[in-house]
Amino acid sequence: MTINDKFYRLITKELTDGLSREEANMLQLEMQKDKSSEKRQKQISHFWNFFFPQTKQHNIISKTEKKLGFTYHSGRENKLWKRLGIAATLLLVVSIGAYILTPRQHTTLNEYRCDVGEQKKVVLSDGTQVWLNSISYIVANEPFIGDTREVILFGEAYFEVAPNPDQPFIVKTPMLSTKVLGTKFNIAAMNPHARQEISLYEGKVELITDNKAHQSIIMKPGEKAFFSPESGEIEVLRTTLGKPAQWREGILYLYNEDLFSIALKLERRFKTKIFITDPAVGRLRYTAEFENEPLERIIKILCEAKAFAYEKTEGGFIIKSK
Missing domain, CATH: 3.55.50.30 (Phage tail protein beta-alpha-beta fold)
Incomplete structure (x- = not known):
């Protein structure tokens, strides 16, 4: 494990389960060694607390879950979802860290959020149009610099990607990357245990799993793909998709x-x-x-x-x- 790996692992645990006294001392030591680490820790914590503020669970729901012994909405699942969310966000922050910490690059880590029961349309810096479904958000470092245009998605969104063959557009969801050049597609990734759904309406996308197998599949228009984070398997079906992202209506x-x-x-x-x-x-x-x-x-x-x-x-x- 490298020093950076240790640093980000400690931050992830700090924001989810909490650190032991020994681990807190280790994190403090890492930040003392590198002043930029302290700044980055504050940025990540600010981002996480913005999207995942501590909320008090409804008393009736809490009692009902305890009485019936539900596992579908268990605390362990919520913690895993947090870990996956932080892990994906940290991947983005790490990959663009130099841009965030260097003012002359003039880039901004933007967060686009859609509240409960709402749908929202946003336009990214490259002209890509994104429709967010209820309780969904994306994170993007804009304007896009480098060989790719990369965003993180939590929830469900419909994309109409601005074509740019020299700078592929990549949507990251838990354990999966969806790579496109210019196309129209919908992604639903609402829960770390539930299968993700990718519906392709126009163009071509490549699905790449972020697991040991590193499976890669090319989708064609009119296909719907299902990805299971638990098994790491992708299933592609040919079907009638209907009108794109009907949830918008x-x-x-x-x-x-x-x-x-x-x-x-x-x-x-x-x-x-x-x-x-x-x-x-x-x-x-x-x-x-x-x-x-x-x-x-x-x-x-x-x-x-x-x-x-x-x-x-x-x-x-x-x-x-x-």
């Missing part, structure tokens, strides 16, 4: 998706917790389309299609087997 389009993934999308859209108590129910798959339907109506239709039970509570919806 309030349409929820589902294609062969399991109920766990659907629940995440519904939580983001309707600001409501959805608990699944039976893993077998969570693995039920659906292909459907809903346009501006209320949450309970959607859950009821899904329930009638695959025969599960649900209960509406003050803390959200509980989905279980019949």
